[in-house]
Amino acid sequence: MIRVLHFADVHVGMENYGRLDPATGTSSRVRDFLDRVDEVVDYALAHEADLAIFAGDAFKSRDPDPTQQRELAQRFKRLADAMPLLLLVGNHDMPGMSARATSLDIFQALQVPGVIAGLKPGSQVVPTRSGPLFLAWMPYPMRNRLLAREEHQGKSIEELEQALRGVVSDILADLALQAAEQPMPRLLAGHFSVAEAKLGSERTVMLGRDVAVFRSTLCDPAWDYVALGHIHRHQDLNPGSQPPVVYSGSLERIDFGEEAEEKGFCWVELARGETRWSFHPVRARPFVTLRLDLRDAEDPTQAVLSALAGRSLQGAVVRLLVDLREDQRLALNEKDVHQAAHGASSLTIQQQIESQERSRLGVVEPHSLSPAELVERYFAARGMPEERVKRLLAQAEELLRDPD
Numbered sequence: 001m002i003r004v005l006h007f008a009d010v011h012v013g014m015e016n017y018g019r020l021d022p023a024t025g026t027s028s029r030v031r032d033f034l035d036r037v038d039e040v041v042d043y044a045l046a047h048e049a050d051l052a053i054f055a056g057d058a059f060k061s062r063d064p065d066p067t068q069q070r071e072l073a074q075r076f077k078r079l080a081d082a083m084p085l086l087l088l089v090g091n092h093d094m095p096g097m098s099a100r101a102t103s104l105d106i107f108q109a110l111q112v113p114g115v116i117a118g119l120k121p122g123s124q125v126v127p128t129r130s131g132p133l134f135l136a137w138m139p140y141p142m143r144n145r146l147l148a149r150e151e152h153q154g155k156s157i158e159e160l161e162q163a164l165r166g167v168v169s170d171i172l173a174d175l176a177l178q179a180a181e182q183p184m185p186r187l188l189a190g191h192f193s194v195a196e197a198k199l200g201s202e203r204t205v206m207l208g209r210d211v212a213v214f215r216s217t218l219c220d221p222a223w224d225y226v227a228l229g230h231i232h233r234h235q236d237l238n239p240g241s242q243p244p245v246v247y248s249g250s251l252e253r254i255d256f257g258e259e260a261e262e263k264g265f266c267w268v269e270l271a272r273g274e275t276r277w278s279f280h281p282v283r284a285r286p287f288v289t290l291r292l293d294l295r296d297a298e299d300p301t302q303a304v305l306s307a308l309a310g311r312s313l314q315g316a317v318v319r320l321l322v323d324l325r326e327d328q329r330l331a332l333n334e335k336d337v338h339q340a341a342h343g344a345s346s347l348t349i350q351q352q353i354e355s356q357e358r359s360r361l362g363v364v365e366p367h368s369l370s371p372a373e374l375v376e377r378y379f380a381a382r383g384m385p386e387e388r389v390k391r392l393l394a395q396a397e398e399l400l401r402d403p404d
Helices: 028-047 067-084 105-111 157-180 299-306 334-340 356-361 372-383 386-400
Strands: 001-009 051-054 085-088 115-117 122-124 135-140 186-191 225-229 245-247 264-270 274-279 287-293 316-325 347-353
Touching: 001 028, 001 225, 028 067, 051 067, 051 186, 067 085, 085 135, 085 186, 105 356, 115 122, 115 135, 122 157, 122 372, 157 186, 225 264, 225 274, 299 316, 299 334, 334 347, 372 386
Parallel strands: 001 051, 051 085, 085 115, 135 186, 186 225, 225 245, 287 316, 316 347
Antiparallel strands: 001 264, 122 135, 264 274
């Protein structure tokens, strides 16, 4: 058995719901994400992992803060000093222009010992303390890096998506052919979407339009384990069968869309045809949503304080959603509410007043929807035909995908 650590989607740099730490000059939420990486590294070292797979998305943005780069690099170095470490490039690590360096290129440029930089699709035999394995990888498939502009000029978004899926499938098929020639255990790492996967709220933080690979492409007997990143919800796409096709999921919650998701990493015992693996939760910061209908309350503030009394909110990121009548808008003393929730890491109070906008959106709160979902509901509320809505949404995704 070759012991493999599989983790992904660190997203260092996420600062939402955080506070500035004067001692370090960084957000408390940045600290959360780094602390989760420490948990992963400590586990790998304590259990003597033979190989570590980081399946992409090291930072929140393609231009990370130098301090955050240093902090994460120190943690990657701890792993690489003890075992081979694959650093796979995710969509958040890639710049918009193919000529620019990714946020992980520095590891290849400095030739950091023990680090395998997965900047482009590739493979190699990796020697470990428990024997060799065949390792292959597929970084995030950016359209402008894999499709020739001249060949595909003038094509529709759907045609470009099909062409990109074809290129990615061909690359994966070639890697599988290489793997089939090897007598040793074989592992494929990738950072992309699989069509059959269950999505989480990472849709709101993804950069670019995704191309989804079909699950059947990955359930190839050439592989003994497929280590995936990109989708934040942990899941096995080939349960009970070989090879396991696993998203480790992210290490920390990005927003309330991931409130109920358990966060962690995977521990893999890799062997030819009989790989075993397990999911290990980490101490991710809890997110808690409290929903209170106060429209019949005589004293909205007291009603909220009563609801908070006795609840354990220590260290949690809390979202308080309160329904109020129009005449109650000024009756809620938010200062008193914040004082009552002093143990929470942060508290956001969102007053919900019945309005034309709410009735148009239905029972779903507007703030709980992603930008793409809000656009879709806007078009639907205007009575546009379904086919036209699909075309407009495709254009909207293009506009939303890249602020540059």
